[in-house]
Amino acid sequence: MLDAFSRAAVSADAKTACIGSGEIAALKQYIAKANTRLDAVNAITSNANCIVSDAVAGMICENTGLIQAGGNCYPNRRMAACLRDGEIILRYIAYALLAGDPSVLDDRCLNGLKETYIALGVPLTSQARAVAIMKTSTLAHINETNTEAQVAESNSMLQQRYNKMATVKGDCSMVSAEAASYFDRVISALS
């Protein structure tokens, strides 16, 4: 497993060269944006359950056959497995985002995932759709653009569930683009 720093060491070692100013400038970017990155990881971990359950619920709303008898989310046991898998994928994406490098996601999560799902008869398109919804809501949590548009004004109980981190507003474009790339990596590994 590598992080942004050890990735630089491994690629420099392949050339038996020192890590020079060019690479170090890129790493200084990582350091300058480190607090943004940690806030982004925190945004994922603090809302993991919400992100995962929303995504699975959204996937099922779009394809209600999944929870009818014979569907792949039909008994609670399989629904639970689906929620668990969503959380596992999101967890490895959080690790990759923390490390600034996708190697942990590739090695420990995506390697063989598609083959496993095919063997178990899990529909890949549904899974990819759930990951795509997780991507959208995670990016909203990172950028704090999550809205309560879907919640009725009168429904105060639902409004209380709406979670926004009280972090200072800043430029999250780099870290959110990086997070998006990890979700895309999962989606392309599944298709």
Add this chain to the structure above:
Amino acid sequence: MKSVVTTVVTSADAAGRMPSASDLESVQGSIQRASARLEAAEKLSAGFDAVVKEAGDACFSKYPYLKQAGEAGDNQGKVDKCYRDIGHYMRLINYCLVVGGTGPLDEWGIAGAREVYRTLNIPTAPYVAAFAQARDRGCSPRDMSPQALAEYNSLLSYVIESLS
């Protein structure tokens, strides 16, 4: 590759949990020291050839017998290899400064080094002399900031310990 981030991720993964607040704190802690480390790495790579030459010269001036017939540096090819090895260690120190842990030195430098040197009948004391010279030669305001020099020197000490 062992670093603060990978250690944190490995332990979180072993427990199957999301990165916790304390995990994020320890990453933040390592990042606070990172600018000094990167400064040292940058300065080391800028003056790399000079550092290697001085360190290599030090080992042959402290142990001139090495160049006598039958010793580890009795022809130019062997002497060049000594400088090359010192360069390898310095390069790994550069990586360690960037990574923020001793992973590169452990995995690519130290693991098996003792066995290799024993098999090839190469004394390690001259390497110690070379790195001790490099450690003594570093000077704070001239070469790099005090914190950067401390990080650099601690890695040189780590190499010296492994070779002693």
